[in-house]
Amino acid sequence: MGSRAVVVPDQQPRGRGGKQKNGQAEGRNRRVLRDIGNLVPVPTVEEKPQNQISRPKPLAEVVNGGGAVKAAAAAHKKHFDPPKPETVIVISSDEELESEEKKKPVAVIARKSRVGSSRTMTSILTARSKALCGPTTKPKDPIADIDAADADNELAVVEYVEDIYKFYKLTEGESRVHDYMDSQPEINSKMRSILIDWLTEVHRKFELMPETLYLTINIVDRYLSMNAVPRRELQLVGISSMLIACKYEEIWAPEVSDFIVISDNAYVREQILIMEKAILGKLEWYLTVPTPYVFLVRFIKASVPSNDHREEMENMVFFLAELGLMHYPTIILYCPSMIAASAVYAARCTLNSNPLWTETLKHHTGYSEDQLGDCAKMLARFHSDGGGVEKSKLKAVYKKFSSPDRGSVALFPPARSLLLVL
Template identity: 65%
Template sequence: MASKAVVQEQPRGNNLGGKQKNVQGRNRRALGDIGNLVSAPAVEGKPQTQISRPITRSFCAQLLANAQAAAEKNSKKPLAQIVNGVVGKEGVPIAATQKKEFVKPKKEAVIVISPDEDEKSQRTARKSSKKTGKTLTGTLTARSKAACGITKKPKDPIANIDAEDVDNELAAVEYVEDIYEFYKVAEDDARVGDYMDSQPEINSKMREILVDWLVEVHKKFELMPESLYLTINIVDRFLSTRTVRRRELQLVGISSMLIACKYEEIWAPEVNDFIAISDNAYIREQVLLMEKAILGKLEWYLTVPTPYVFLVRYIKASFKADEQMESMAFFFAELGLMHYSTIIQYCPSKLAAAAVYAARCTLNKTPIWNETLNHHTGYSEDQLMECAKFLVQIHSGAAENKLKAVMRKYSNPDKAAVALFPPARNLLLPA
């Protein structure tokens, strides 16, 4: 067995910066437990080698710097790969030895949500998270309502009653709604209060006789319907402002019709025609003086909404209204004009709407009232029921009444003989 070489141990303090002495066996590797031998960092795929170099201060600083650089490279390796886009073998960037330019990441836009929007989004999220399916309670409630017959029915659509008159300039489709809104506001100005108490010599029965006679005169002269309604309006307004003697009541009637004809007719009857129709009860000067007195009391205010203007609109709103329906509505309206209580209690628009309602009931129209009529008249069935029942009651007793001018007028085939129809049973008052 060969003898081991003896190496003299040198003090560690003398090795820093000094030269080593010639020692026997220098060509042999140093032992691994000697403190001044440092192992080099291992590289992937290569065996670890040792550096047989004395640790000096400069060498120690170089090793520390190399170790820090390697650690920094390992920590920034993903960033280097992303920035450079090229990675060498075994995950080491090609330009690792070169100085890399630091790329500052872009700042992301920050969206600030206001408290209101945040709260709104939270409410929306809560609502969407709820179940959309029907609950058992809701299903049972719907079935109970259906069984009791209280299921809410959808409203009927409102028909456009002016669609056919778009090209008719006289229909004034662009302004017709505004016109009738104005009529509704202005109709109270032309209404009269209860004036019979201020008339010592005349009463409501005498007024009925006068109106019945004026209907006959209107038919005899073949005047426009507007003239009759305006005549009765002028008579009532004048009687509410001035006391009239009994023998002058007919004079008031023919003078009022003369004014109405001049206002409404193209070819108005002359004064002599009215004198002749009254069997020469008055002379020309009396008619002209009464005409002047009436216009003075009314302050020439003749453009008033009578029941006629509302009737025309409401009959048009009665979908698919025919000649029979139109004649029946005018029949009920003229029955109402004869009675003093009707004129006092109900405004012109309500009287016209009730006449249309009573006519539909008499002719068995279905439905009796719909959303279109409710929209254009502004009245519901409950609001018209009282006036409609009163008109039907007059109709039921018209055959026995001595004043038959309206009855005869609408018994004619030219008016579809609507006066001969039986009264509406559902509106007749119990006996």
């Protein structure tokens, strides 16, 4: 903070009578003291206290009422006041670049002018062109609202369906089985495929719900992964698993006697009930699991939001999915949601849907087209290997989806685009 200057009046010569000269002469001979940055004490006389001398007004101020002096003072203040800093507004990145380069050494500026100047100016011009012309990239396809048509359907639970499927995705790993054939001394993957093929035929004869077949396969695999089963009891595990699934899914479940008849009296009632109890004990009664079926229903809806061609797509998707579940490597290598999404992708490739994968499918499945490639190729190979019924002994799935009520989708040629890259 600047020091306050005290102006001390000059000692004027006195006249004969000890009186000062008139105010005009005093105003003409006085000097204006500047701010010297320090306090100057006023000399005093011990005998008499010196009266403070006030500066008289100039004659011009007295005569003209102070108007001229005020104008002169204003002009003087305008002349000597320090200029106020101006606000600098940067309107272009060129000025900012120029000001930054002024602060740097000459060598740095020269090097930048040789190396980065053209790149900087190019990027600036490109940015300005994009701002004027608008975005050049093609916008992504909008995500369709697949639940809009079911807004008034209370059974569709539109308010909770997204949270339900998020929960399915989080918990599908808990009921997924891993490679267990090494722990089965009398059973191999071929025997398992024969069992699933027979259970598919039984499921069709009893006209059961689709959910029952998928839950039956899940129960069979989970029990075989926990307990070693003799070869002679493998079919018993199959019919007991289907009995449990029917009690869980069906309104009118088949009776134990029906399974005895369908198995050609290979087992008695007590054997089926004992195996049923053993399976439930091993699984700890954990039956509410996300099978591929729950994902298939949702992903088919995302694939065909409207009812146009939905039946054909639905039959093809279920055909490929059941082909995959019948083969042991599919359920070992891939989780239920990926099997379902790959079945949808392979079905779209088989039916030549355009595009093969959409943003809506990517959003609801959680998988990109590249992630589904391997599993979809496997399903297409299963379709190709069974193109002729004589090529495969496992005919239940092909018979089921060769019938007119299933759209005869098993007779369609397999996806060529997936087979060419094998």
